[in-house]
Amino acid sequence: MTTSPHPGPAAPSASPHPLRVGIVGTGGISRAHLPGWRELGAELHCFSQAGATEFAAESGATVHDTLEELLAAVDIVDVTAPTPAHPEIVRAALDAGKDVLCEKPLALDPAEARELVEHADRAGRTLFPAHVVRFFPQYAAAKRAIDTGAVGTLAVLRFERTGALPDRSWYADEELSGGIVMDQMIHDIDQALWMAGPVERVYAQQAIAGSDSTVRTAHVVLTHRSGALSHCRGFWGPAGTAFRYTFDLSGDGGQLQYDSAGDAGIVFDDVASARQDSGDGFLPDVSTLRDPYAAEIVEFATALAGGAPSRVDAADGALAVQVSHAALESLRTGRSITC
Amino acid sequence: MLTARTIDPADPMKVALMSCAHTHAAGYASQLEARADVDLVAADPDGYGDVRGVRVVPTYDAAWNAWAEGPDAIVVTSANAHHKDLVLEAARRGVHVLCEKPLATNLPDAEAMVEACREAGVVLMTAFPVHFAPEVKALRTAITDGTLGEVIGLTGTNNGKLPAGRDWFTDVELAGGGAMVDHTVHLAEILDSVFGPPATVHAVTNRILYAERAGEGAETGGLVTLTYDTAGSRIVATIDCSWSLPADAPTWGGLRLQALGTGGQLQIDAFAQHVGGHDQWLAYGTNTDARLLDAFLGAVREGRAVDPTGEVGLRTVRVVAAAQESVRTGQPVALAGA
Numbered sequence: 001m002t003t004s005p006h007p008g009p010a011a012p013s014a015s016p017h018p019l020r021v022g023i024v025g026t027g028g029i030s031r032a033h034l035p036g037w038r039e040l041g042a043e044l045h046c047f048s049q050a051g052a053t054e055f056a057a058e059s060g061a062t063v064h065d066t067l068e069e070l071l072a073a074v075d076i077v078d079v080t081a082p083t084p085a086h087p088e089i090v091r092a093a094l095d096a097g098k099d100v101l102c103e104k105p106l107a108l109d110p111a112e113a114r115e116l117v118e119h120a121d122r123a124g125r126t127l128f129p130a131h132v133v134r135f136f137p138q139y140a141a142a143k144r145a146i147d148t149g150a151v152g153t154l155a156v157l158r159f160e161r162t163g164a165l166p167d168r169s170w171y172a173d174e175e176l177s178g179g180i181v182m183d184q185m186i187h188d189i190d191q192a193l194w195m196a197g198p199v200e201r202v203y204a205q206q207a208i209a210g211s212d213s214t215v216r217t218a219h220v221v222l223t224h225r226s227g228a229l230s231h232c233r234g235f236w237g238p239a240g241t242a243f244r245y246t247f248d249l250s251g252d253g254g255q256l257q258y259d260s261a262g263d264a265g266i267v268f269d270d271v272a273s274a275r276q277d278s279g280d281g282f283l284p285d286v287s288t289l290r291d292p293y294a295a296e297i298v299e300f301a302t303a304l305a306g307g308a309p310s311r312v313d314a315a316d317g318a319l320a321v322q323v324s325h326a327a328l329e330s331l332r333t334g335r336s337i338t339c
Numbered sequence: 340m341l342t343a344r345t346i347d348p349a350d351p352m353k354v355a356l357m358s359c360a361h362t363h364a365a366g367y368a369s370q371l372e373a374r375a376d377v378d379l380v381a382a383d384p385d386g387y388g389d390v391r392g393v394r395v396v397p398t399y400d401a402a403w404n405a406w407a408e409g410p411d412a413i414v415v416t417s418a419n420a421h422h423k424d425l426v427l428e429a430a431r432r433g434v435h436v437l438c439e440k441p442l443a444t445n446l447p448d449a450e451a452m453v454e455a456c457r458e459a460g461v462v463l464m465t466a467f468p469v470h471f472a473p474e475v476k477a478l479r480t481a482i483t484d485g486t487l488g489e490v491i492g493l494t495g496t497n498n499g500k501l502p503a504g505r506d507w508f509t510d511v512e513l514a515g516g517g518a519m520v521d522h523t524v525h526l527a528e529i530l531d532s533v534f535g536p537p538a539t540v541h542a543v544t545n546r547i548l549y550a551e552r553a554g555e556g557a558e559t560g561g562l563v564t565l566t567y568d569t570a571g572s573r574i575v576a577t578i579d580c581s582w583s584l585p586a587d588a589p590t591w592g593g594l595r596l597q598a599l600g601t602g603g604q605l606q607i608d609a610f611a612q613h614v615g616g617h618d619q620w621l622a623y624g625t626n627t628d629a630r631l632l633d634a635f636l637g638a639v640r641e642g643r644a645v646d647p648t649g650e651v652g653l654r655t656v657r658v659v660a661a662a663q664e665s666v667r668t669g670q671p672v673a674l675a676g677a
Contacts, residue, residue, distance in 0.1 A: 155547035156560045156581045160494070162604070201669065203541050205564055207491035210572040215601045217492035219577050221562050227545045231562050231577055233494050235599050250498075250560070250583035252548050336541065336670050 018043045019301065022074035022098075024067065024089050025081025026055035029103055032283060033078055034059055036297025045074050048081070071096040076304070078297075079103060083183070084176050087112050094123040099304050101128045101297065105186055105324065106317040108178050113321040117314040128300045128310060129317025133187040133245075134194060135292035135299070138258045140311075142249060145256060146195050152253020154196045157230040159188035162244040163284075165214045165236040180206070180218045181331070182324045185234035188247075189327070190320040192222050192230035195249065198319075200225050203336040204327040212238065220327045243284040260284065346411050346640055355402040355410040356381040357425050358417035359390040361439050362505055363466070366628045367414055368393045377636065380405040399425070403432070410434055412462070412639050414632075418513040419520070423448040426463070430455035435462040435639045437632070441524045441659060442652030444515025449656040453649045464635050464645050465652030467528045469594055471630035474607040475529055478596060481605050482533050488602025493576040495526035498583045499592025501549040501559065509554040517557030519544055519662055522580035524655040525594060528647055530565065530576055536654050537565035537576075541671035542662035548583055563662045564671075589620035 019042040023030050026048035037044060044061035046052050047070040056063045064070035067089065071077070077093035079086055079102040087107045093100045100120070106129050107113040120127035133139055146154065161184055177183045181204065193199065201223040209215040215238050222230040235241075246259040265288055268276055286292055296312075303310040326337040346352055354377050356368055364381070371379045372393045381395045382402035396402050403409055412435040415425045422443055429436045436456060442465050443449035456463035469475055481487050499522065502508035509517055519542065530537070544558035553559050560581040567574040584592045590610070597606040612624030638645035661672040 153547050155545060156562070156579060156583050158494075158496075158579060201543075203543070203564065203671070205541075205566055205573075205575040207566075207573045207575045209489045209491050209601045210570075211489045212601045215489075215491065217575065217599050219492065219494075219564055219575050221541070221543055221564055221577070223543050227547055229543050229545055229560060229562050231494075231579065233492070233577070235492065235604075237599065238488070238601050238603060241603075248496075250548065250581060252550060254585055255583065334539070334671060 019076065020045065020074040021076045021078055022047065022064075022070040023055075023061065023078045023080060024048065024070065025079065025085070026051045027080065027082070028283070030055060030078075030080040031058075032293045033080060033297060035291055036294035037078070039294050039298060040301050045070050067092055071098060074098065076101065076301075082176060083108060083178065087116060090116050090127065091119055094119050094125050094127070097123070097125065099126045099128070101130055101300055102317070103130045104190075104317065105178060105182050105321045106314070107321060108182060108325075110318065110322040110325045113318040117318045120314055126304060127314040127317070128303075129312060129314060129320070130296060131187065131190045131312050131316065131320065132292050132296050133191055134312050135295040137289055137292070139191055139247070142247065142256045142258070143195055146249070146251075150254060151249060151251030151256055154226070154228045154249060154251045156250045157192055157196055157228060158233070158246075158248040159191055159230070160233045160235075160244070160246040161185060161188055162235045162237060162241060164239065164241045178324065178328065180216055180234045180236055181220065181327045182321075184236065185218055185220060185232050185327075186320050186324045188232040188234070189220065189222070189323050190316065191247070192224070192232060193316070193319060193323065196224045196226060196228040196230060198225045199223065199323050199339050201336050201338055202323060202326040202330055204330040206331050218327075218331075222323070245284065345642060348640065351376050351378040352412060352636060352639065353378050353406045353410045354380075355405065355413045356390075356393075357399060357402060357413050357415050358385065358421070359383040359387040360385055360418045360421075360505060360507060361416035362502065363439060363628065364416040365390045367416065367632060370626075370629050370632050371414070378406075380410070403428075412436065412635070415439055418507040419515050420444045420513045423452055426452040427455050430459040430461055433459055433461060437464045437466055437635045438649070438652065439466045440528075440652060440655070441515060441520055442649065442656050444520070446656055446660045449653045453653045456649055462635070462638050462644060463649030463652075464638065465528075465647045465649055465655075466631060467525060467647045467651075468627035468631045469525050469609050470528060470532070470647050471625070471627045471634070472609040473625055474609045474611070475596075478529070478598060478605060478607045479533055482598060486602055487598055487600035487605055489572065490598050490600040491572070491574055492599040493530065493574070493596060494579075495529070495576065495594070495596040496579040497522040497525050497592070497594045498579060498581055500584045500586055500588065501552055501582045506554070509552070509557040511554055511556045514557070516659070516663065517544075517546070517553060518559050518580050518582045519561040519563065519666075520659055522582070523561070523563050523578055523659050523662060526578045526596060527565075527655040527658045528651055529596060530567070531651055531654055532646070534567040534569060534574060536674060537658060538568045539566045539671045539673050540564075540658055540661035540665055542665045544666050548581060558666075561662075563658075565658070589618050590622070
């Protein structure tokens with residue numbers, strides 16, 4: 001944007017080339033990443049098995065026919081493809097010398113997730129798992145307060161995440177998405193790890209409605225090495241379920257509580273809200289927040305440019321996969337699993 | 340129909356409140372004292388001295404002998420470990436019983452109490468006041484009438500401060516344990532009333548909260564995860580039983596329960612009704628103690644069992660015992676015959 005009434009030669013840019021980013025996978029979450037890249041003034045490229053043309057029309061991205069062609073044209077790769085495709089794309093991008101932002105989970109298999117971390121180390125590139133909840137200001141505020149001792153020693157943590165099943169068939173296929181634990185709850189497992197530290201035991205239970213298999217809930221109980229206990233509760237509700245997230249963190253010096261449903265900065269009455277677009281229940285409404293997706297992308301780019309390190313690194317992404325995988329093993333065996 | 344003594348409808352019921360050890364004793368005493376249909380005596384063998392405005396006697400014997408023919412009913416508000424002796428004595432005397440929760444500190448005691456009262460033909464009711472909260476009733480109704488569709492998950496929280504003024508609450512010998520014993524059974528009773536007993540119980544505990552004040556070995560934080568098998572499908576429920584409310588909070592604690600189904604979500608807060616303000620908590624909700632006592636006295640007069648029964652109390656003790664076993668073994672416990 002220019003405010004000059006006398007257009008002249010463009011001022012020299014601080015960076016001679018705009019950042020060139022290649023978005024691989026152009027489904028729902030890729031749209032959430034767009035504002036961040038736009039904020040950075042990035043030049044957009046994309047490649048996808050499906051929907052690349054529509055995405056390009058919306059975003060102005062340059063469409064590539066192959067992953068190789070995209071990798072040759074960009075500096076950074078943003079992996080927003082379905083989960084099972086993550087490892088192969090990440091490896092190809094690292095091998096091409098690119099830094100990589102990858103949606104969570106990094107991989108479904110913990111060994112493969114760890115291997116991706118090592119792969120990035122060997123390649124000398126940065127792999128950044130998109131644990132966006134760390135960039136939600138409510139969680140970031142709680143984390144800062146915990147780190148400064150505001151609630152003393154953490155004892156019992158509860159996290160809830162509620163939404164509708166994403167309207168894309170691969171999410172409902174546990175083999176592809178890892179189910180509600182690996183896809184949705186991994187956010188809260190990552191929060192528990194971030195706030196209360198490493199975990200030594202994991203117990204999980206899941207219930208899937210017999211009358212509607214898209215409606216399901218999972219409970220995961222984590223025993224942290226510190227002695228703290230965490231409860232994560234995920235829910236993919238029936239059609240029309242609004243996105244909601246809560247936490248309740250108790251320490252021996254106080255409590256921190258948040259409920260997005262009680263975050264009433266803007267309240268429409270029933271008449272007015274019936275006329276509002278209520279969203280799809282798949283992603284949270286972040287319109288009143290500093291966009292957490294943009295914040296993570298800007299923080300990633302800043303870290304790459306030699307600025308402050310990011311609050312999440314590849315090892316964090318692999319650890320979240322490891323603990324989530326232990327939860328899946330607990331679901332399968334009915335046993336408490338030692339991590 | 341129960342076989343024990345019947346009470347002349349024209350006479351006030353002779354009721355002995357057995358011990359002032361429980362923090363609920365004062366509330367029950369004032370409710371009972373206010374009733375024209377009850378003649379109340381309260382035993383205070385520990386000498387707490389803070390149940391006032393009623394006829395207080397210094398020993399259990401004095402309470403048993405306060406009337407020539409003895410009491411018609413007793414309300415047991417002693418430390419948990421002493422419930423058993425009082426209830427067995429009541430059964431021996433053919434006296435009806437309302438017993439504080441948890442019914443007992445271990446499973447054999449609870450089984451003996453239920454069996455003795457069954458054989459004696461006396462009412463044994465377990466004191467779960469929140470059973471009578473309209474919010475809890477609304478939840479039971481929404482589940483049983485199908486409003487919530489197929490229910491698949493529940494999360495309950497019964498969080499409070501460390502019980503103050505009565506140290507036995509955190510004495511493992513007298514209370515049977517800590518927060519998990521104190522705060523699991525209310526929610527377990529609500530779940531039992533809708534789904535029956537759980538199939539599996541898993542629990543983890545710690546003692547980080549109030550670690551300086553809690554009795555030795557008493558857990559102050561805990562998460563109890565239950566599964567219920569109903570009509571071929573599974574329900575998962577977790578109870579947070581922690582004493583996690585900070586000591587300077589404006590109220591003692593509360594009880595919340597959220598149910599998730601194919602028909603949507605319901606959350607209840609049994610202690611939500613209050614007038615607030617900075618550091619203010621003016622509760623105005625239903626007096627569930629009064630409803631509990633009313634149900635008990637009615638059952639005694641009519642000679643019939645009443646929910647929550649002693650059997651329900653026993654089943655919730657079984658849940659706690661399984662939770663304690665799970666804490667010891669680190670693994671979930673399957674409840675036989677569930």
